[in-house]
Amino acid sequence: MNKYIFKQYNPIFPELYKKEEQRLKQILGNKYLIEHIGSTAVPGLGGKGIIDIMISVPKKLMKQISQLLQKQAGFEFRASGGDEERLFHQQDRYHVH
Numbered sequence: 001m002n003k004y005i006f007k008q009y010n011p012i013f014p015e016l017y018k019k020e021e022q023r024l025k026q027i028l029g030n031k032y033l034i035e036h037i038g039s040t041a042v043p044g045l046g047g048k049g050i051i052d053i054m055i056s057v058p059k060k061l062m063k064q065i066s067q068l069l070q071k072q073a074g075f076e077f078r079a080s081g082g083d084e085e086r087l088f089h090q091q092d093r094y095h096v097h
């Protein structure tokens with residue numbers, strides 16, 4: 001079991017988010033709302049150091065977008081991290097909800 005390690009806020013977090021947001025927009029287009037959420041989105045707030053990203057899509061398209069995230073963006077789907085209303089994907093230092 002991995003132990004949670006608190007990390008101080010790093011001013012590079014917004015830049016890392018912006019780069020990933022642009023990459024996701026290249027794959028998904030500009031029709032979905034993509035937001036930086038979680039502790040790394042709050043200047044000065046420490047946490048796990050994971051860049052959390054929320055993509056808002058119609059429920060009927062969730063599986064289709066999930067497939068794009070896996071096949072074209074290299075994210076791994078994690079069934080245990082989501083539910084019927086929210087799918088969860090991870091890759092390196094990014095989590096996509």
